[in-house]
Amino acid sequence: MHFYRGEWRLKRGRIIGHDACGVRADTGERVVMVPINYCGSCYFCLRGLPTFCTRSKFMGLTRDGFFAESVALRPKNLIPVPANVSDEEAAIVEPVALALHVLDSLKPNVGDWATIIGQGPIGLLMTQVAKLKGCRVIAIDLEDYRLELAEKYGAAFCINARREDAVKRVREITQRGSDVVVEAAGTVRTVEQTPFMVRKAGRVALVGESKGYLNLEDADEALFFTSYISPVEYPMAVEFIAKKIVDVKGLITHRFRLADFEKALQTADNAAEKPVKIVITA
Numbered sequence: 681m682h683f684y685r686g687e688w689r690l691k692r693g694r695i696i697g698h699d700a701c702g703v704r705a706d707t708g709e710r711v712v713m714v715p716i717n718y719c720g721s722c723y724f725c726l727r728g729l730p731t732f733c734t735r736s737k738f739m740g741l742t743r744d745g746f747f748a749e750s751v752a753l754r755p756k757n758l759i760p761v762p763a764n765v766s767d768e769e770a771a772i773v774e775p776v777a778l779a780l781h782v783l784d785s786l787k788p789n790v791g792d793w794a795t796i797i798g799q800g801p802i803g804l805l806m807t808q809v810a811k812l813k814g815c816r817v818i819a820i821d822l823e824d825y826r827l828e829l830a831e832k833y834g835a836a837f838c839i840n841a842r843r844e845d846a847v848k849r850v851r852e853i854t855q856r857g858s859d860v861v862v863e864a865a866g867t868v869r870t871v872e873q874t875p876f877m878v879r880k881a882g883r884v885a886l887v888g889e890s891k892g893y894l895n896l897e898d899a900d901e902a903l904f905f906t907s908y909i910s911p912v913e914y915p916m917a918v919e920f921i922a923k924k925i926v927d928v929k930g931l932i933t934h935r936f937r938l939a940d941f942e943k944a945l946q947t948a949d950n951a952a953e954k955p956v957k958i959v960i961t962a
């Protein structure tokens with residue numbers, strides 16, 4: 681969507697796509713494809729941080745991505761899909777893996793307040809995984825239909841930031857501020873709100889992609905970090921979907937054929953269509 685809107689630049693002719701289920705050409709096996717082609721031997725890979733691999737190629741960005749007819753990947757990038765996981769569920773593994781990675785990094789304790797800003801597909805999975813971690817979740821979004829899903833996934837409080845002052849509400853609910861905060865809306869304004877939602881010495885993960893200058897004046901001391909997908913959590917993400925520990929099916933609001941690719945992107949960009957996750961099939 682960032683490429684489609686012209687917010688990010690892409691090499692001319694590059695095929696995008698980094699969340700997909702496919703079929704192995706050699707064995708016919710259904711697989712989830714991990715989009716980071718990491719080397720396995722650099723400083724970061726050897727420390728279990730393949731996301732930061734200094735020689736990595738990212739499918740759909742620095743290599744042609746998964747909307748191509750076929751791609752070449754190493755076997756270590758292929759995760760087998762169990763029979764009870766549908767193709768469309770398997771195509772939504774990446775945000776599950778991201779949510780597992782981010783919540784593991786935030787290390788909340790049981791009973792902690794977790795505030796999740798943005799309840800798109802990524803935010804809704806953060807809400808689900810924060811619940812698994814034993815957090816009390818505060819979900820924030822501008823759209824009621826997304827907050828209704830957040831409530832279904834166990835959010836204790838839902839705040840529509842169009843109608844309410846989200847910072848004020850979070851402080852009222854938590855008293856001390858939220859123990860952890862995930863920014864998954866990707867706007868400068870919501871990033872700037874995070875220091876005032878988190879408690880002193882709390883932790884904030886910046887997951888959304890925002891562009892612009894930040895004003896963090898008067899922010900108290902807290903730990904802020906950006907977070908990105910990691911190959912490490914993919915097998916667990918597939919297992920969690922198979923065992924129904926997390927739900928991705930309920931996030932799918934629209935389905936398109938590959939021939940209607942542009943219509944799918946237009947729908948994803950049109951709030952009136954109430955999109956959450958859109959699945960495209962070949």
Ligand SMILES: [Zn+2]
Nearest residue numbers: 719722725733
């Ligand atoms: Zn590496």
